Amino acid sequence: MVPVEYYIILSAVLFSIGVAGVVFRRNALVIFMSIELMLNAANLAIVAFSSALKSLEGQIFVFFVIAVAAAEVAVGLALIVEIFKSKRSIDVDQMNSMKG
Amino acid sequence: MTLTPQDYQVLTPYILLTVWACILLLLDLFIPKNRKGITALLSALGLATTLGFTLSQIGSEETGFFGMVVLDGFSTFVNALLLVSGLLGVALAYGYIRRTGIERGEYYTLLLFSVTGMMLMAQAADLIIVFLALELLSIPLYVLAAFARPRTESEEAGLKYFLLGAFSTGFVVYGIALVFGAAQSTNLAAIVGYASTSSPSLLLTIGAALILVGFGFKVAAVPFHMWTPDVYQGAPTAVTAFMSSGAKIAGFAALLRVFATAFPSIAVDMTDVLWGLAALTMIVGNLIAIAQTDIKRLLAYSSIAHAGYILMAFVPYGDASVRADSVAAGLFYLVAYAVTNFGAWGVVIALEKAEGKGLAIADYAGLSKKYPALAAAMTVFMLSLIGLPPTIGLVGKFYLFRAVIAGGFTGLAIIGVLTSLISAYYYLRVVVVMYMRDGEPTIERETWLGLTTGAMAVVTVVVSLVPQYLFAWASEAVLKLF
Numbered sequence: 001m002v003p004v005e006y007y008i009i010l011s012a013v014l015f016s017i018g019v020a021g022v023v024f025r026r027n028a029l030v031i032f033m034s035i036e037l038m039l040n041a042a043n044l045a046i047v048a049f050s051s052a053l054k055s056l057e058g059q060i061f062v063f064f065v066i067a068v069a070a071a072e073v074a075v076g077l078a079l080i081v082e083i084f085k086s087k088r089s090i091d092v093d094q095m096n097s098m099k100g
Numbered sequence: 101m102t103l104t105p106q107d108y109q110v111l112t113p114y115i116l117l118t119v120w121a122c123i124l125l126l127l128d129l130f131i132p133k134n135r136k137g138i139t140a141l142l143s144a145l146g147l148a149t150t151l152g153f154t155l156s157q158i159g160s161e162e163t164g165f166f167g168m169v170v171l172d173g174f175s176t177f178v179n180a181l182l183l184v185s186g187l188l189g190v191a192l193a194y195g196y197i198r199r200t201g202i203e204r205g206e207y208y209t210l211l212l213f214s215v216t217g218m219m220l221m222a223q224a225a226d227l228i229i230v231f232l233a234l235e236l237l238s239i240p241l242y243v244l245a246a247f248a249r250p251r252t253e254s255e256e257a258g259l260k261y262f263l264l265g266a267f268s269t270g271f272v273v274y275g276i277a278l279v280f281g282a283a284q285s286t287n288l289a290a291i292v293g294y295a296s297t298s299s300p301s302l303l304l305t306i307g308a309a310l311i312l313v314g315f316g317f318k319v320a321a322v323p324f325h326m327w328t329p330d331v332y333q334g335a336p337t338a339v340t341a342f343m344s345s346g347a348k349i350a351g352f353a354a355l356l357r358v359f360a361t362a363f364p365s366i367a368v369d370m371t372d373v374l375w376g377l378a379a380l381t382m383i384v385g386n387l388i389a390i391a392q393t394d395i396k397r398l399l400a401y402s403s404i405a406h407a408g409y410i411l412m413a414f415v416p417y418g419d420a421s422v423r424a425d426s427v428a429a430g431l432f433y434l435v436a437y438a439v440t441n442f443g444a445w446g447v448v449i450a451l452e453k454a455e456g457k458g459l460a461i462a463d464y465a466g467l468s469k470k471y472p473a474l475a476a477a478m479t480v481f482m483l484s485l486i487g488l489p490p491t492i493g494l495v496g497k498f499y500l501f502r503a504v505i506a507g508g509f510t511g512l513a514i515i516g517v518l519t520s521l522i523s524a525y526y527y528l529r530v531v532v533v534m535y536m537r538d539g540e541p542t543i544e545r546e547t548w549l550g551l552t553t554g555a556m557a558v559v560t561v562v563v564s565l566v567p568q569y570l571f572a573w574a575s576e577a578v579l580k581l582f
Contacts, residue, residue, distance in 0.1 A: 038270030049281035
């Protein structure tokens, strides 16, 4: 059996890639995908822990996270489409109509 | 494993409001476009009824749904505050969304759903519920922030709030995952049990820190505040008013619940971090606010600064002798902030014109001559935000600083006082412009807006004269928390 530490290290790497993606990429869609990666890294960690701990609690939590992430996608994509319609761009560097 | 009526009793207000919001979503389809005031009335009715139920639960202590949710003095206090915020949010929005041409029935339903999320947050006794509540309160707010589409500012506000909100959620979920790995449970009671029997592990500390980062975003603490000014400026003003109070209350309620109950064992590691966060938030928020010329951005930075003051209440949380007092002071300050904030935003809404005009501080010139009552109300709110008498803001700061000093953090209290002095500069500038410059401001006369703003001004002054009752209630609310 693969030790749980390996899964945690993998999930930490995935999480860091997600954070880096949010910080360094400028396309709203790519940022959004990076956020999903962060959530899935967390899912991986939870599933690994709950399998190691022989607890079902974590498995249930993952279902909640997946369902809520889907709801978030619905709202997020709607917002991105709406922005694209008016600005013809989803580059976050161009979201600069407010200053101060 | 069966559910008893008692389980449902714990969540009665929450269930009531959720069901009502769902019904309202359907009912709204049959309400003609020009009569959306009915939806506003119905949503206010739902909030008021739920508030009644919540108040009837004062004094009851129960857990339900196998320890997932809890009903105690703390949740009742916070829920009552949230429901009042919801009512004020509806009252401020009623005229505003009509005249800005964004009057759609979903506005009120989304607001109700957001309030249900906030209420669930206050009642959460399990990190799974904390996560669910966080999303339930945030997702409607993302939509509300972008509600004035196709206005560019509003769309941008929505997208920024969404991206950074979802980003912060990622931190919270990963933090929960690590805490689950360390404590072998997501239940707050079980985490307390774990933390008291074994020495705190690195995993638990990192998990708690990630959760803190996530909530730091939600309550707009420096350095996680970058989204706040843009979102507060771009979102429709009525949304900003509700969001800046409601989301803050819920975020701090979750922080109080999670940190004060579940993580006292890692207080040694956390106290310094919280100290730094609080100090940084107060300093940065107040300093940047000085340079603002737009009233919405000014209030946004003021809201950041106030997040710092409320964070002060967390700093002594590891010290068992003062923590009840400091958490009670935090709750009191949340009430003070919510009341003052709603009033100030009410004045902003009264002066705002279509297309985002009338939002510069210069537009307030001459307000005292033409509309002395409104100018007086704004003065009261500004004094309260600074923390000068005779306002609730002063009392809130007094309790807060007293608790922090009792906890042995005199340095932090000094920073709090000094930054309050700095804040006097930019708050009083608004007052000076209103009373000493000449101008011809025009305001929108709306019954509900006027009533709300006036009522908030009265509450701000009156509660400061008899604060002991509210503080006693807050103290009683946190008594059973630990």
